[in-house]
Amino acid sequence: MQTLxxxxxxxxxGPATPPTSLNNLEPFNLSTELIAVHKDCYTALVSTRQGGPxxxxxxxxxxxxxxxxxxxxxxxxxxxxxxxPNQRWSLDFVSDQMTDCRxxxxxxxxxxxxxxxxxxxxxTSLSGLRVARELEVxxxxxxxxxxxxxxxGTEFTSNAILSFADRMRIDWHYIAPGxxxxxxxxxxxxGRLRDELLxxxxxxxxxxVRTTVALWRADYxxxxxxxxxxxxxxxxxxxxxxxxxxxxxRSTTSSTPAPVAxxxxxxxxxxxxxxxxx
Numbered sequence: 001m002q003t004l005x006x007x008x009x010x011x012x013x014g015p016a017t018p019p020t021s022l023n024n025l026e027p028f029n030l031s032t033e034l035i036a037v038h039k040d041c042y043t044a045l046v047s048t049r050q051g052g053p054x055x056x057x058x059x060x061x062x063x064x065x066x067x068x069x070x071x072x073x074x075x076x077x078x079x080x081x082x083x084x085p086n087q088r089w090s091l092d093f094v095s096d097q098m099t100d101c102r103x104x105x106x107x108x109x110x111x112x113x114x115x116x117x118x119x120x121x122x123x124t125s126l127s128g129l130r131v132a133r134e135l136e137v138x139x140x141x142x143x144x145x146x147x148x149x150x151x152x153g154t155e156f157t158s159n160a161i162l163s164f165a166d167r168m169r170i171d172w173h174y175i176a177p178g179x180x181x182x183x184x185x186x187x188x189x190x191g192r193l194r195d196e197l198l199x200x201x202x203x204x205x206x207x208x209v210r211t212t213v214a215l216w217r218a219d220y221x222x223x224x225x226x227x228x229x230x231x232x233x234x235x236x237x238x239x240x241x242x243x244x245x246x247x248x249x250r251s252t253t254s255s256t257p258a259p260v261a262x263x264x265x266x267x268x269x270x271x272x273x274x275x276x277x278x
Contacts, residue, residue: 088148091108093108098203098205111145112149114234115226120214122209129160146171149173152174156172157174193216
């Protein structure tokens, strides 16, 4: 129970109580006792100093409610299965802590076609501006993706990411809130990263975290066969889309047709070749 000041001018807001209920009350000579508060309404007992009858009044508070955070929509079209490298990347965060109880996060980037782990960025804080900067470095080294998929986290819906996607002309697809299955490629990768590395390793420092995740990423891309890739490693599967040019030049068989006549030596005429050519 909370007692308000005796001399209180009561202002009734809203249609909860008819104005006629205060006709017999003196505005500046009221005794008000607050008896209940529920959401945006309150109920009070009001009586005059002369001992008049106490009346129950209900009024609405004029407190402005704060709206929910606006989220970026991105593209909402159904996602197709990627058929080539750099057709779609998936992004997400994984968090853990070091031995001194300091928290750190790891930004994971995966190519949905080749299943390559493109980047593992570890730091104690990863803002939207930092994510955009790391993606720019990755694009300069590998090439620009056609689409990027992520959840609705604050880092991925920040103004830095929105301006980055607009500047680079990349379709940024946000999955539905509470539907991580829509980003299944990165969720499967994060589960493997946590089970094989984060849950099995003690990290004394941030430099140790970065070194360890870099070694794990190299081993994952080069030495881990994947069942959905025909038991090839992600790096081997990516080479099937981008074969090495020097290996093709060393091939003994070629699709180029054989020459009509062999080149003759200097000062001599290859009559047999000319006769074969007609």
